[in-house]
Amino acid sequence: MNPLELVGAEPGPAFTVTLDGREITALPGQTVAAALWAAGVTSWRATRGAGRPRGVFCGIGVCFDCLVTVNDRPNQRACLVPVRAGDTIRTQEGTGHGD
Amino acid sequence: MATERPHLAVIGAGPAGLAASLAAAAHGVRVTLIDSAAGAGGQFYRRPPAGLGARRPEALHHRWRTWRRLGDALAARVEAGTIRHLADHHVWCVEPVERAELVVHALLGPLQEEPVTVRADAVLLATGGYEKVLPFPGWTLPGVVTAGGAQAMLKGGLVVPGQRAVVAGTGPLLLPVATGLAAAGVEVAALVESADPKAFLRRPVALAAHPAKVAEGVRYGARLLRHHVKVLPRHTVVAAHGEQRLDAVTVAALDTHGRVGPGTERRIACDTLAVGHGMLAHIDLAESLGCRIDGLNVAVDEEQRTDVPGVWAAGETTGIGGAALSLAEGHIAGRSAAARLTGTRPDPHTWARAARSRRRAREFFAALDTVYAPPAHWTDQVTDETVVCRCEEVTAGAVRKAVDELGAGDVRTVKLLTRAGMGWCQGRMCEPAVAGLAGCEQTPARRLLARPVPLGVLARAGDPEDD
Known part of the structure; x- marks a missing residue:
């Protein structure tokens, strides 16, 4: 049993987005974080100081650990932002402003 | 005329905010329900978005019947125009203005760059909690x-x-x-x-x-x-x-x-x-309004009123206690607000059932609280290399140094010396840890704004044409 089966999900048509250039399949209504988890990815940020990997922590928009760059816009909370067809998602390095 | 009814802004559409909105709307008040999520329900009744086509979302929930009742009632009120539901609105401040009015400042999600303001005669804070x-x-x-x-x-x-x-x-x-x-x-x-x-x-x-x-x-x-x-x-x-x-x-x-x-x-x-x-309450909006805080929770009276005129609070924000308590508190708050806004005398007998369930739920959670606790000596396990402030990457060693060598005796001084709590989350994640390592009680953080706000929005907030 997986989560989709558990709730008898009949999702709308899947679509493609990219993470660092790699194609990932996402479902309509999912957040960026959910799409990345479904693709087996759990980190998409390197911290400013030690460059350590981070991903979802609180899952409800409070902790800001899941910051990610979506369509060239850095510092988006992956757990809040809905994923859209064709999104270009990039692992965020540090502040995400290239400094 | 519907537009002349007094206007209550309810912030948060979880169990407390929903119960409050429904109770107030049923008693002659126009309600604007403002919430950051795409759908009502809060964290307790968080559901998959329509696009995922879940036929049995209740498989991941309990007390689903309660949600059906709340959700259906909300839909009916929205249809009738007595509740306006503003989804995807992230409130960052509530400001009292002249003539006993309050202004709710929000950012439109998901980008949270575009401001929205809502003026109301009273505000009901049902902002919930987050995990410690x-x-x-x-x-x-x-x-x-x-x-x-x-x-x-x-x-x-x-x-x-x-x-x-x-x-x-x-x-x-x-x-x-x-x-x-x-x-x-x-x-x-x-x-x-x-x-x-x-x-x-x-x-x-x-x-x-x-x-x-x-x-x-x-x-x-x-x-x-x-x-x-x-x-x-x-x-x-x-x-x-x-x-x-x-x-x-x-x-x-x-x-x-x-x-x-x-x-x-x-x-x-x-x-x-x-x-x-465990859980902590979101109290930022109440704090910036100047509401009295009791420990780490918003203080309220029997009617769920804060000590600031025109401001009610219900649910986890007044003390962690679960969904049943939130429903009871929300109902009482909504009834009280409706009575006071329409100039009728609130009659607690008419919400006696909710008051009884509030008392019982508080009693139950107080008993739970005496049992569930982190290990008394949890700090023993936190090595000096352990990152405590996740945002600013401040280690336990740095916090201990601030306390032992630099004389910091409270969370605020540790923050000024180490940057622990100065990052994106504004200390929400590390405050309990910093307090524990510093050997002091966690106290309210007094965050002026409840979430990050673009400077341009902040600069324009308060312009009369902003509405």
């Missing part, structure tokens, strides 16, 4: 998530972060998280609870008075058995291991003083750790 997590070595590794976070991602996104999980920490939330993950196909290797839940069973007063809660506990126990989840009471996670992501945790037994028993450590392979140590 105490640090341990390795807690910043990907794969380590809050227990509530794992549940939110599962309920809302129908996703899980791995295949083999340990659920750990303390508190009643761990039970639905463990059973939810197991039902969704995750192998739950252990439920590690630092308290001894059996201690609760030894409280006959609490038990006898709350048979429904006992039945709920029994149901969770049966589900844990069915999914072969091993329960380790009086145990704690002392470290999480892995390089780029979690691959194991070390758990250990606690002695009667809450110290890790030497030689009791054992390693459990897992790719997911869902961990939580």
Whole structure:
């Protein structure tokens, strides 16, 4: 049993987005974080100081650990932002402003 | 005329905000329900978006019938025009203005750059809570998530972060998280609870008075058995291991003083750790309004009024107590606000049932609170290298140095000396840890704004044409 089966999900048509250039399949209504988890990815940020990997922590928009760059816009909370067809998602390095 | 009815802004569409909105709207008040999520329900009734086509979302919930009743009633009120529901609105401040009016400042999601303001005659704060997590070595590794976070991602996104999980920490939330993950196909290797839940069973007063809660506990126990989840009471996670992501945790037994028993450590392979140590209330909006805070919660009277005129509060924000308490408090707050805004005398007899259920729920949670607690000596396990402030990457060693060598005696001074609590989350994640390491009580943070606001929005807020 997986989560989709558990709730008898009949999702709308899947679509493609990219993470660092790699194609990932996402479902309509999912957040960026959910799409990345479904693709087996759990980190998409390197911290400013030690460059350590981070991903979802609180899952409800409070902790800001899941910051990610979506369509060239850095510092988006992956757990809040809905994923859209064709999104270009990039692992965020540090502040995400290239400094 | 409908437009001449007094106007109540309810902030938060979880159980408390929903109950409040419905009660107020039923008693002659125009309600604007403002919430950051795409759909009503709050964290408790977080549901998958329509695009995922879930035919049985109730498989991940309990008390689903209550949600159906609330959701249907909200839809009917929205249809009738007595409640306006502003979804995807992130409130960052509530400001009192002249003529007994309040202005609610929000940002439109998901980008949170465009401002929206709502003027109202009164405001009801139902902002809920978030999870408290105490640090341990390795807690910043990907794969380590809050227990509530794992549940939110599962309920809302129908996703899980791995295949083999340990659920750990303390508190009643761990039970639905463990059973939810197991039902969704995750192998739950252990439920590690630092308290001894059996201690609760030894409280006959609490038990006898709350048979429904006992039945709920029994149901969770049966589900844990069915999914072969091993329960380790009086145990704690002392470290999480892995390089780029979690691959194991070390758990250990606690002695009667809450110290890790030497030689009791054992390693459990897992790719997911869902961990939580209780809940904290969102009180920022109340704090910036100047409401009296009692401990870490908004202080309210019998009618759920704060001490600031025109401001009510209900649900977790007045003290953590679960969905049933939130519903009761929300109902009372909504009734009180409606009465006072329409110039009728509030009659507590008309909400006696809600008042009784409020009293009982508070009593039950007070009893729970005496049982569920993090290990008394949790700081012993926090090595100097452990990152405590996740945003600013401040270590426990730096916090200890600020306390031991630089004389910091409170969270605020530690923050000024180390930057712990100065990052994106504004200390929400690390405050309990910093307070514990500094050996002081956690006190209200007095955050002026409830979330990050673009400077341009801040500069324009207050312009009359802003509305």
